[in-house]
Amino acid sequence: MELTFGLQLLTAPWYRPDVVVCVSPPLLAVALAATRTQLTPHRPALGVVVHDVYSRALVEMGAESGLSARAVRAVEAFTIRRADGVAVIHEGFATDLVCTFGVDPRRIREVRNWTHIAVPDPAASADFRSTHKWGDDEIVVLHAGNMGTKQGLENVIDSARLAGERGLRVRFVLLGDGHRRTDLQAAGAGVPNLQFLPPVPEAEFPAALGAADVLLVNELPGVAHMAVPSKLTSYFAAGKPILAATDESGFTAEEIAESDAGIRVPAGRPDLLLREAVRLGTDRALAGRLSEAGRRYSDLLLSTTGAIDQYEQWILDLAATRRTTHSTREGEDP
Incomplete structure (x- = not known):
């Protein structure tokens, strides 16, 4: 299912978006979306929201060795490095992304998961x-x-x-x-x-x-x-x-x-x-x-309004970065 969805991302029309936001997992679909952004004229900004770090899971579940594990790490590294911005749900993930994949910490933003349930009656x-x-x-x-x-x-x-x-x-x-x-x-x-x-x-x-x-x-x-x-x-x-x-x-x-x-x-x-x-x-x-x-x-840290506001600002920042990049490139064209 994940592969099918990812392949659809490669062929579906995108209608010139300013920003493409993906959530990992699923890793494979996000990797294919990252590939698509690289191949798209007037490339949109790519934002990846990281809920799980696959490479860390491989270590902690005892599967850090082997061909499949190396392949997963390579896919995750490819995906994260090509993102213009990464949002993580916990500051600890940022450390892994910086140390394991060499991601610039300035491209990482922490946005906590919000509470989605009502107070019990x-x-x-x-x-x-x-x-x-x-x-x-x-x-x-x-x-x-x-x-x-x-x-x-x-x-x-x-x-x-x-x-x-x-x-x-x-x-x-x-x-x-x-x-x-x-x-x-x-x-x-x-x-x-x-x-x-x-x-x-x-x-x-x-x-x-x-x-x-x-x-x-x-x-x-x-x-x-x-x-x-x-x-x-x-x-x-x-x-x-x-x-x-x-x-x-x-x-x-x-x-x-x-x-x-x-x-x-x-x-x-x-x-x-x-x-x-x-x-x-x-x-x-x-x-x-x-x-x-x-x-x-x-109430203090996990409100829906607070998290959505942070995501909105993150996406606006990604869009502004992409517009600046396009303007610079167009100014350099002969």
Whole structure:
């Protein structure tokens, strides 16, 4: 699908745009768009919004060697270097782009992902909790989003199993979908403190977050700088304490520390994950303080209006740069 879309970019009419903006991933389609801009008369400015750094992912997922890995790095380098401007969703990505690909830091701009959900309605959250039979005496720990390799959700299953063995009223809920879901369900079969839920409609998502006692980010050990979990923006807005099982030097840990909205435990430690889940679910004062901090962080840094304004200015700057370049070239023509 990505290749098909990219090939369409090469042949579709563009009608002389001033700026072309692409979002990576998908990397291959963006690379083909970059190629198209190079071949277009009166070349438009190319802006690339980087959500994930592929080369970093190869390292952290243990696939940094081999022909395919080298090919991916080469494609990513080609694409980023040909961009007139790069927008990153976290300042840590800028470091990788400068050090790995030699991108001029003046061409990089940080624009944070914005919160796309409404503040949960307490009544709707209570209904959601009741519908799914989550008891008032249970601590519900909710992981919402993709179930892939980098999430390392076997750690959550182990924590749920441990809760059952200890007779604790802690329910771990995995809400969403992904290529690892079937395997995870098989691994968690028969674990009473574990529940899988399918993705919910967008309108119902805030209620699902608000129905939980603790919102969970879980990452595979070693995952640190390949991406910033998009779920965090929703978690901050939901006003619930966040529990992050992640590398202490990673972007997720940085976000948790900067926001003061949660607690971090090392990735791959189900015992510590369970211990802190119980603490957040029983210490009302702590949970309240973290929840309020998350809401403040969301309001201050992750507003939709602020992010869109920054993107608008970035695109205007790209267009101005391209017009200046064209004017210079035309003035030099004989």
